[in-house]
Amino acid sequence: MTLTEQIKRYVLDDCGMDAVGIASSDALDDERGGFRPQDILPGAKSVIVFLKRIPDGIIQAAFRAVEDGNADARSIYAAFGRELTPNMYLFFMGFNLAQYIERVHGRTSVPIPAGEMQNVTPVNTPLPAFVGAKHIAYVLHPARAAVAAGLGEIAWNNAFVTAENGPRQGIGLVLTTMELDCDAPYRGPRLCKPEICGICSRICPTGAIPAAGGASDSFEISGTEYRTAHINANACAVCSMAFRKEFSGKADVPDQILCNDPDDETLKKAYAEKPAAYWSLGHHPDYYCDLCRLYCPLGGWKERFGDTHLSAFFGKAAGK
């Protein structure tokens, strides 16, 4: 077994991950200054990227809230499908993997936090972590690293998607000076086709995701250009962080933002005044929506959720 195979086996067997890939640190050289592997770990050779799928049962709990009006089921999704269990699991497994590589193989390794609650939120930032000019709620872009490691692609709605699970997985990262056999960036069949699907744009309650052909961003990984929707993060926050009662389910939050596209000042004020009772353990509760993730048809959605009658939604919002 080669060294690379040993590392991958550790990730899959000991850390309990569902998929693992390795990107060359060079593949992420086009990231902006401060966010490149070499900026974080001088001498970094490899970025180990691992995925933990979200169980179908957890995803369907969100359908119970969205489709059946069972607001209590939302907490199952929040706890096991969003920031708590998946992020904490990835957090500890990143730590364990870095420890394993350093203890056993003696090569310096840096685990990367999974989620904005893990000490990556800058102080004095009055906007929610994933909103605003700094967009600093990550250290190394997890989705782009996952593409560079050959695990999948980035969809129109900015989510990382795989053929197996669509957008329904978490991503963990460890940088290391260990030279490993790197996987090629994803070159498989195109997974997301917003010009013939468009579910994520149509289903977004606040119109945060433009339709195909609308405002977009582009970035490059290893010479390949990717284009994704330019998300209106302020609009996304209104729903995902439940700044209105209509989005909160059972939680009795006040109607803090009445429009769907607040300016920064409105959002800052509402965020500062958000009642602490609904912060959740992660302090930045952003699990009240996720419709673009829940209903993305990739990853066998029809077979998993439509054919099983776990959701009655299939196809209703699709363009074709």
Added chain:
Amino acid sequence: MLSSEVVQQIKTFALTEARMDKVGIAGIERFNESPEGMHPTDFLPGCKSVIVFCTRLPDGAVSITYRTFEDLNYNVHGVYGAFGYVGAPNFNLLFANYKISRFVEKLTGCVAVPEPAGPTHGAKMMSLRHCAYAAGLGEFGWSSLMLTPEFGPRNRFGAVLTTAELPSDPMYSGPRLCDPSRCHVCEKLCPTGAIAPYVPGSERLVRSGGKEIGYGQTNWSKCRIMCHGTGRDYNESGTDLVPQRDWEPLNEDLDVIGKYFDAHPRENFHQHSPSWKCGNCLSYCPVGSWYRRFRDTGLTNTNIDDSIDDGWRSPT
């Protein structure tokens, strides 16, 4: 006294199932000079032994302090907090303490009490550094941090108190790890001068297991200024979180810092009030193969030799 086989089972469990890097045992007699309220029997009447263990900090997590303060890349600063300080290390210890205490109770039938790991868990607890010294895991550095030969100060400790009578491990008897008369790295690199210069006779003395060791009298108020990221050079915002006029001249009344974090409870992981924003005394201590781990690998550009007299080298 329980058999050596039982002791070995406990130690093996700590090193494998609980993923710890070192483990030792201190008999209750090694705490004879503990301050009032901080003796193991204050937490567990009838306590006879303290099982002490540590998890090393990943070099990669420690190296983030160099990226932050040497490269001024504040974007990554939180990685040290997450994986080198209050996050994964403390939570791993929390679960390790719990696991080991349960294992000891099942194995021996005696009572076992896990000690919380860090202020994240709301505890005024026994000094885990002193427990580690009593269990023979290492010795104190002048910085007051507990040093192990393998990792220097770059480890964190957990402890389980038990009524099981277990044989004590020998006290650390290797070469003296810290020589503050010749190495001044922790003192010189402390941004606020919280670690006093070495003066013979000024140290705080600790006696346990027939040994005595001293460490510097750290000014914890000065330490808090930096480890809470109060000053502009030690937090990501590039501003003074608390106006300098409120903490200079420095005094013991640092309530202004507490008030700042009371007003910003969302920040800084689950601990709310950060204590990981500095870490210089930990990151630059030469004990524990610092040169091999950090200088020779190019992870730091700081020349600590300027703070060391006569070419002194740590034995490890």
